[in-house]
Amino acid sequence: MQNCTCFNLRKATRAVTQLFDEALKPCGLFATQFTLLAAISSRENVAITELSKALVMDRTTLTRNLKPLQKLGWVEVLQGEDKRTKTLSLTRSGKNVLKKAMIHWKKVQRQVVKTLGNSNWEVLLDNLSSTVKKLNPY
């Protein structure tokens, strides 16, 4: 099964995630959490389901992943105008953490791009994006 698409993706994801987790450790957050902070930052007051669709992530997964960020006081979850929804926004503290994390993220991202080679990296990202587009109906 050396050529299983799923296996190879998951394996590469493990390797890369460990690198990003390690790089973000000084900021006290995981790669996934950094992603969430950044995603919320660029879409203040987004609803949970809406964000989960953008991230190609199950709604309940997002809800649970938000939990530690709420506990740390980085993300605020409020009832939306539509009372069925909950809207997400960063606290001042959350914005500060994101700002600091961004520095470390840039560093590890640059390192990865350099290690893979710029053109390889570009092709990889293109392929990942198009994979998501083609496989994810939303």
Next chain:
Amino acid sequence: MQNCTCFNLRKATRAVTQLFDEALKPCGLFATQFTLLAAISSRENVAITELSKALVMDRTTLTRNLKPLQKLGWVEVLQGEDKRTKTLSLTRSGKNVLKKAMIHWKKVQRQVVKTLGNSNWEVLLDNLSSTVKKLNPY
């Protein structure tokens, strides 16, 4: 952060894993479990740490992922000659499940390759492999 390597990998992995999970559902196993059965099948009596390194997976993660497979009677875990180690092998039942799952795997794998386009897929797999090689010291 639209261009974050980690985010894009994880996102694509979620999309692809859901597809493979769905395809393997009739066999009662998840994509990850299929991978483990196949990996053990091709390396009978491999030790836990050795397999974990090959899969670029934390040793403790592998141990835990084996648990449901043991419970279902598909994988046997025995003490190795070196009494520190535990060796892994498929039971008869495990081999049967793998055989059936392989049919479904081939189908979904073909579908993904077709959807992405054969040459895109090949480039993607190459890039994933080389990413792992370059980032994983082992």
Next chain:
DNA sequence: CCAAAATACGTGTATATGCTCCTAAATATG
């Protein structure tokens, strides 16, 4: 306007992932 359908969300359950700390066995070192 009211009942049915659709939408947004949470909880329970289960697997997936990795770090830290601990124990047991094998190996290296003096």
Next chain:
DNA sequence: CATATTTAGGAGCATATACACGTATTTTGG
């Protein structure tokens, strides 16, 4: 040969992921 070090593995803890089922709110259809 005895002890120190290395190696293999487990358990506790925390996050990541998604499905099934249930509840509340909004929208739709008559």
